Amino acid sequence: MLAALVSMALLAAVQQDPPPQDPPATRVDDIVVDGRPLRVVAEEFVDNVGEAPRDRGLARWRRPICVGAVNLTTEAARPLLDHIASVADGLGVRSGEPGCRPNVIIVFTEDPRAVAAAILEADPRGFRLGHRNFHLDSGHLGDFVDGDRAIRWWHTSVPTDSETGRRAVRLPGDLDPATGLPAAPMIYSTSASRLFTQIRDDLSRVFIVVDVDGIGDVTPQQLADYLAFVTLAQIDPRGDVSRQASVLNVFDDPGSGAGFSDWDMAYLRALYRPDVETRTNSRAVSDDVADAVARTIRSSAQP
Template identity: 50%
Template sequence: MTALALAALLAVAPMQTPPPAPQDAPPQAATPAGDPVDLGEVEVTGQPLDAMIRDFVNEVAEPNRRRGLARWDDRICIGVANLRAEAAQYIIDRVSTVADDLGVIPGEPGCTPNVIIIASDDPTGLARELVEERRRAFRLGGAGMDRGGDALGAFVETDRPVRWWQVSMPTDSETGRPAIRLPGECMGECRMPEDAAPVVNVFSASRLSTQIVDYIFRTVVILDIDQVGGVSGQQLADYVAMVTLAQIDPEADTSGYASILNVFDDPGAAAGLTDWDHAYLQGLYNAERNRKNLRAGRTEIADSIHRAHDELRAGEEEAAE
């Protein structure tokens, strides 16, 4: 797939993208899902599990400015370019499987990609070309939809093995409509200022809660083929799944946790997504996210992650009996 074709995909407006049709979950990759983490060791370190979860959330989570943590709503379509067919399909299947486990519906073959994964031997040049030619695909101009111009510059110039950029939408959870004004979009004929404003019907919001939540609707991931060769196919696919399905801080220091996010610093750190990673994703996707206070919203997600940890441990104990 050429850079021009990729730019055409990026030009698709979020509100014009048809939802991909549901399908059965893609087959689970044959490789084991990763070495389980013995959560019992958490007690030995002297740091309570609650504190470790809060620290992990604060370290890895990177929401857009003044917004809560975003996640995908109910559909995802993955496109992979510049890899051999079997390698590309493996990544598509694996990321789709992780998404399906979280309740996000994978798209059928031929759907319009909203996750674009590109391998390149010149990732910085490719990122610069895409941003220069289709800048609005990376920054649509709506408040709270991306991490800002400085972060976009870092996306272009970083030398990391994997770089990613996400665009999200503040959304009215009651209606499913955008809760912000998008440049160039109007309700009606755009003759009056109010035609350009979003329509939000307030049903249950209060001083403590909100019905406005954030949903990811586009992710671009660029792989540096000269740097990703030191990890296995599953490690790479699971790393991509983690940074695609959640808003992960590229500068996060996760060395104190058993996480796939450490794999490029230590390829032996994890064979795939760990229990920490699964619990983080499950906690994010199970949380209601209805707290108006952003700090309280993180606490809600941390509590949800703790419940996911408890469920994972209970499942391990049941399997051991």
């Protein structure tokens, strides 16, 4: 029954383009003009969209993603998973081979609180790894379980040595193989600098729970873009981007857009810039992404 609710819509809207037709006439009641500089608006957008663990930069995928959908038939899940893979591929993120072990798990359910609680109970260490650098705080975890959002998510990221690809912080239970004593990873720096670091932040796992009763008038295309966004970036569940166009607004206003906005795609492209390998801090990430968002929006406005 649950699969039937989304199967036909996903197949029709994500896999096929709708036939061209003239847009219906729309009466505009109010026009809101934001007179602030574009750079200021971009910074606000970035600050409200992204949320990294304390003292860390925004993470991104550097290993292949493997997305699994639960409580959907193959026919319903395939166009959704293909869409997420297509968005990821456009950003330079590879997808795992068939049969890969999922590191992105999307669960469709009619009881999201019970499912979120069950996921947490089944793998508490996977949500609280014993180090604040890997995930958001307990308040956000409480929102993941007990919140009322139509879609809820939980990201785990890992500070990683960009030179070796290995974890750069110690976890409980880490031992020196030679002595058997507690030990932290060794990082061999190739350059001495107070301004830059070879430590980067890598996404490692994402849990997403979708309340099928809360989808409402959101279209399959909007839903697919929304899920792709929270799969590929650490989105702040408490952020307010209502002043800018974003797919993140579709549950409050399903008529706000067909899916990804220019702001959304500019954010993702900036986050996945191939020439940026390491990050210094959250402010540096926000400045970098805000610059790219502002450039993209400004160039799209040129004739």
